[in-house]
Amino acid sequence: MTERDAVTPDPDLLARLAALAVRVGANLQPGQVLAVNGQVGGHEPLVRAIAAEAYRAGAKYVDVNWFDPLIKRARLELSAEDDLDFVPPWLGARVEALGAARAANISLVGQVRPGAYADIDPARIGRDQLPALRQTAEVINRRELNWTVVPAPNAGWAQHVRPGLDAGEALRLLEQDIRTVCRLDEDDPVEAWRARAVELQASAARLNAHGFDAIRLQGPGTDLTVGLLPSSRFIAAGMDTIGGIAHQANVPTEEVFTTPDPARVDGVVRATKPLTLGGTTVDGIEVEFAGGEVVRVDATTGADVLRGWIERDAGARRLGELALVDGDGRVGRTGTVFHETLLDENAASHLALGSAYLMCLADEADHERANRSAIHVDFMVGSPDVSAIGVAADGSETPVLVQGAWQG
Template sequence: MDDVTLARFAELAVDFGANLQPGQIVSLSGAPGKERLVRAIAERAYVKGAKFVDLAWFDPWIKRARIEYAADDTIEYVPPWYGDRILAIGRERGAAITLSGPVAPGLMDDLDPVRSGRDRLPAIRETGEVVGRRQINWTILPGPTAAWAELVHPDLEPDAALAKLEEQLLHVLRLDEEDPVSAWKARADRLVEVARKLTERRFDALHYTGPGTDFTVGLLQAVQWQAARFSTADGIPHMPNLPTEEVFTSPDPTRVDGVVSASKPLVLIDGTVVRDLVVKFEKGRVARLDSSTAQETMRTIITRDDGAARLGEVALVDREGRIGALDTVFYDTLIDENAASHIALGRAFPFLTDDEETASRMNESDIHIDFMIGRPDLTVTGITTDGDRVPVLVDGTWQI
């Protein structure tokens, strides 16, 4: 990425994604291999008037050492000041910018999968609390690395693989447009309109059918669908995900039944790759979970708390976005989940309703793990309270 492109990348993250306001503290998360991107974002943040850029660094090699050698009764320990740090940024009404994308894919593959599943760092429970209270304006966007590029394009030489990945990411970020902000605003307008229509329909449930998938998800009547744009409690608009192509809501965690098959590999936050994931739900809970890799890791994760085996999100993605058209598995949830419809185990989004009783029924958990279920031949049908069936998404095209 040349200097001009790097500057545009940082500007998109700071000015548009997070929509940083003068005087805000910025929580900036990075990892090895992303140093140049992190520094560019920090510089842009100070240009825009940041009070302070607080860098949070995650090194997966250090996590590997912990899983391999630390005492078993310490694996789930999270220093309390990690959570205190996030809560303090929320109280200060700060901003947050995170760079996604694996830096050491497969690094934990030869370790005890149960121990790997018990250590959820760098995920911090308090992050969900602050986001749920809409205290921060935040964004996540992909930060390419050489290791990630080799995973996505193993048939290319390393330099060519990195150049190809950067080209693709700049395309899905719309940074190949003369005015990427205008392009994003137009796409966001479309997604917000679909979310409005879905909210108005007040479906009682969604029924998904496709290869390896036949399941029904109950919906909560007082919960909205949302897309693209968020706003803090203080009224600061921001784009949490760049790129974003999804329309999403939080379902009824007690009414999920059937079998769903992942359409793409899932990459956990520490780089662990989960392939061929198949989940069976009964009365809202995971009754069976199988995968060809990291199976015991996933089975451990969903026992972390009562809500970890229930759904907190359902998201629909059409075929108008830029990601799916590339026909590439990116091994990064931020990218892959915006190429295909997906669901998430764990934490729901209470800010999607103004009704306290409804919010109390939404799923609670320390985790939030998205996995992709969308494919061209997936059909999503809305079921009304009267039992009528209404096509919603067919062949990747909206029917509402």
């Protein structure tokens, strides 16, 4: 057993995270099945705490789906090239069955084996995109699941965030950050999230009142115009299932987001934070769009992995999400790069290549125009130096987010 394996998360923090995930994030209802997705080698303590909390809340059954990054490494090393993009149909069938059962779902993030694929051919990594599944986006867009994603503190992830520290010290600091960004340091975290939700929803309402035709991002290395569909609406801090169950899809969340027009994205955008994609760090990203499609991808590290992902299908080269994040969010204020999209995307405005969220479209007539893909890859493009400007149909411009502050 290594030192890292011997270091375990704080049980009190796990209990509070589990309660937040079950009661606020997924908002599990009595009699529902709860699906939990976690990684072996670090997520087990939180998965067990979530299962216990779910049964206290009246879960009918807790179904745990485990992913082992070291088994994936074996496949990447040894599998035949043509087998790497094989996705067993029963994996997608499970997701479809959970949607049909109107289940709840909690997914955990926080790499347990950072760098596990560091010496693997990037082209092979790009072909095996598991555990990501196309059916997940489809079930979410049909609003069949009340779902959430939460961070799972573990020593492997902690040492990736703070590589100069021993496992115990790194984990304690990561736990401190998670308490802060998840508002678990508040006497009443549920009420704290309700208050923040009101702020985020007010920001979304102000954006929607303008009825912008596009959003322009401008900053160092970035000048990108993202067109919006006629009924695109910004939403924040909460969704509802088709059955009316409210849930918070990300814990933490600090974003307001919408669905862009995948045919109207033009210009260049430079990422402001590294992206962890399938266990590989992609840093120094620069992407150029023309007519909505990616025409160039560069990066200082991991470029071939990102290029592999966007070759998945036609929609993978177009945008499915535009999200704006202000400077009042707790994630950005930590100053920590977490190397996990759940947290890093809530520190900075971001874009997502791939599948769009249909719940951001007020008119079903626009659903057919929204982007479709088997992937949804967020990358962070915001900073205090990057401004967001609303563009009206007549071309007039209105600043909406400048130096991290909402305008107007």
